[in-house]
Amino acid sequence: MLLSIKDLHVQVDGKPILKGLSLDIGFGEIHAIMGQNGSGKSTLGNVLAGRPGYQVTHGSIVFQGLDLLSLPVESRSLHGLFLGMQYPVEVPGVSNLYFLRAMVNHHRKHQGLPEQDAAAFLKWARQKMALLNMDPEFLKRGLNVGFSGGEKKRNEILQMLLLEPSLVMLDEIDSGLDIDALQWVAKGVNLLRDASRSMILITHYQRLLSYIEPDVVHVLREGRIVESGDKTLAERLEREGYGSVS
Ligand code: ADP
Ligand code: MG
16 A cells, blocks of 8 residues: 555544545546545645644554654655645746756755756756646746646646655646646646556546546545545436435
8 A cells, every 4th residue: 555544533623524534546546636626635635745834633644654743844755655636836936947957856866966057957957847848937936926726736746756756646626627638638647647657636526537537436425435436426416416425
């Protein structure tokens, strides 16, 4: 198992949000997590990523044999966990190029690799951007500053392509995307799909899953997984709504 979550209970400001969530993700698997607004999907992502403000009151998370909850946020990323955010933040004053290169070099250092110099990085980043149909001009802009919803999401996927993480979690990567942007995002995700890398796709819509085929689909309700199945579960939810889940 790459990731094993057992009986996870999480509170925010004393309010229970996740109430006994268990999830196992094997190597090379893509899992989709669906569920109504407020069911706890982003909370799960935030807990995995180590965002402050989420109190784990019970349960465990083992990632690559490590006790994830005891790892500081930064080292979770260095160990290969990546969260593509539902709402990427704008950081004025920090250029996208500077941010991406610092991120990549930090990871390379941790892996004992030499830093990439500016010219080599630029060339490599441009190749990855071409795969996503992103204009290289986006490197010069402030990180996410004034990016449209679709451009922000594509920039998240660019980070993922540059880091090649072992566990990718994408929180509503499809929300606010037009069909073209969705196809480019899906292409980026599918490019990284391989036998050693696993992904968690948080989504409301079956549409994303017609471009990125999941191995397993889970339905989250009131902080726990109430049904799991193959991709036909997502198709059923699209037809019948969450009311069809008992
Ligand atoms: P989803 O992503 O499935 O829509 P979330 O995980 O964002 O759901 O939220 C689950 C519940 O937790 C919601 O009722 C939400 O209001 C609450 N919640 C999440 N984060 C916070 C927070 N920082 N403060 C207070 N309540 C929160
Ligand atoms: Mg959410």
